[in-house]
Amino acid sequence: MAQSEIDCLNPAGEQPEVIIETRNVSRLYPGVTALDQVNYRVYRNQVNVLIGENGAGKSTMMKLLAGVEVPSSGQILLDGEPVTLGSTQQAEKHGISIIFQELNLFPNMNVMDNIFIGNEFFQRGRINEKYQYQLARALLERLELDVDPYAALNELGIGHQQLVEIARALSKDTRVLIMDEPTSALSQSEVKVLFNVIAALKRRGVTIIYISHRLEELMEIGDHITIFRDGRFICEREVRDASVPWIIEQMVGDKKKHFDYQAAEQHETVLDVQGLTALAQNGGYKLNDISFSLRKGEVIGIYGLLGAGRTELFKGMIGLMDCQSGSVNLNGEALAGRSFQYRLKKGLALVPEDRKGEGVIELMSIRTNMTLSDLSLKGFRRALNPLRPQQEEQSVEQMIQRLAIKVSDAELPITSLSGGNQQKVVLGKALMTRPEVVLLDEPTRGIDVGAKTDVYHLIGSMAREGLAVMFSSSELDEVMALADRVLVMADGKITADLSRTEATREKLIVASTPHD
Structure with missing residues (x-):
């Protein structure tokens, strides 16, 4: 064991029992070492928190333990005995289940079928649907999710779908x-x-x-914390003996990053939204009379609870959701009735919340994903429309450098990147369209402290370049630190419009609470 690892161990005291252990485990991809000789311990009957910067190897390690992938070298031990976890079925036979960061569900199926798919209960050669329905309802009630097991999954929001994923693991x-x-x-x-x-x-x-980038969560729920950095094991310690500054120091090492926000100079209005209204199928509102304006160089943050209407507002503005009334004007031009492609061409760009479902095409390379929007616009086509590989390659490389994407070759599949680096590719795809207004829906969801800082700097640099930026976030501190103005939403309405100096945690929380 390296001296740095010894220095990070708990003070003298009896260690809890180990249930899973990896010995010198490595995982290699073409041009990338995702895990490098990792010795990792999971302690029985504990909440084992795993944390590290984006690309540290956390998700890769979880894929090995869940049987999604196999180690390039090294051993995995369960209860002290070497095991082979060559598939998720093998892992589940050993009692190991996983809830992935990206949803792994079937939107065209109902909630109950998603919970039991591949794990159905049979009676006399047929699925016992009555029993599954009762069990599904019990699982959903346990998660305090008031949803009929027969409800279509694609009718649920992302947060509720995440709870369905958890119910499946609990089954x-x-x-x-x-x-x-x-x-x-x-x-x-x-x-x-x-x-x-x-x-x-x-x-x-x-x-x-438990993997999370929300440090306050880890400190609240964790028993034992392990830190990875650059594909290597760095430290482990009991949470009660750790602190947030210590965690950040171990995560980033000598690459500490600090965000010093400076407001950009703001100019004339570029986007004006008046009375935007979208009806819901249940007779209520997705958006209820939304009005605001956005200036060049301005950063607006949107804060609200799950179901407040943040994602619907972005989709309504960009033309991905029908609005029954209201107007969206870009540089004085009315966009009502115009397609998503037209709005994209005119200078609106969206980075969606659902990166896996709406942001990337998993079968394509990093390069292709990044240039996908621009190919149909102003970028890499001649008069007869053949691609211009040299110009495309140069532009992609420049964007990779600008966004600090960790990749050795842009021709690698997008799935070879960690979640945070995939998010940067989606950001790059939006910027390749040369937008005037950038809409970022939860741009830091699921990425680590270092990658968040990169996104923060990018938002600041876009504003200083004169772009107008709107972003949504469920993190209060993030909204208050980045935004020139904060719009708070609840039940599809804007309930507060606060300047940077006016916004406080108390005001934002009160305004975000739905009222009858």
Whole structure:
């Protein structure tokens, strides 16, 4: 064991029992070492927090433990015995289940079928649908999710879909439950429910591996913390003996980054929205009479709880959702009735919240994903429309450098990147269209402290270049630190419009609380 690892261990005291251990585990991809000789321990009946910067190897390690991938070298031990986890089915037979950061569900199926797919209950050769319905309802009630098991999954918001994913994991005979960013799309009330579920699972003897970039969550729920950096094991310590400054120091090493926000000079109005209204199928409102304006060089943050209408506002402005009334004007031009492609061409760009479902095409390379929007616009086509590979390659490389994307070759598949670097590719795709207004829907969801800082700097640099920026976030401190103005939403309405100096935590929380 390296001296740095010894220095990070707990003070003298008896260590809890180890249930999973990796010995010198490495995982290699073409041109990338995702894990490098990692010795990692998971302690029985504990909440084992795993943290590290984006690209540190956390998700890769979880894929190995869940049987999604296999190590290039090294051993995995379960209860002290070497095991081969060549598939998720093999891992589940050993009692290891995983909840992925990106949703792994079937939107065209109902909630109940998503919970039990691949794990159905049969009676006399047929699925026992009545039993599954009762069990699904019990699981959903346990998560305090008031949803009919027969409801179509694609009718639920991302936060509720995340809870369905958790219900699916709970439906199995699980000894070790891996949670990769489980709260990234959950509201504060849903997070509390999840924490209660985790506490109940611990009482039943279930071991939890918990990955999150929300440090306050880790300190609240964790028993034991392990830190990865650059594909290597760095430290482990009991949470009670750790502190947030110590965690950040171990995560970033000598690459500490600090964000010093400086407001950009603001100019004339570029985007004007008046009375934007979209009806919901249940007779209510997705958007209810939304009005605001946005100036060049201005950064507006949108804060609100799950279901407040933040994502719907972005989709309504960009033309991905029908609005029954209201207007969206870009540089004085009315965009009502115009297509998404037209609005994109005129200078509106959106980075969606659902990176996996709407932001990238997993079968394509990093380069192709990044240039996908620009190919149909102003970028890389001659008069007869053949591609211009040299110019495309140069522009992609410049964007990779600008966004500090960790990649050795832009021709690698997008899935070879960590979640945060995939998010940067989606950001790059938006910037390649040369926009005037950039809409960022939860741009830092599921990425680490270092990658968040990169996004913060990017938002600042875009504003200083004269772009108008709107971003949504469920993190109060993030909104207050970045935004020139904060719009608070609840039940599809704007409930507060506060300047940077007016915005306080108390005001934002009060304004975001729905009122009858």
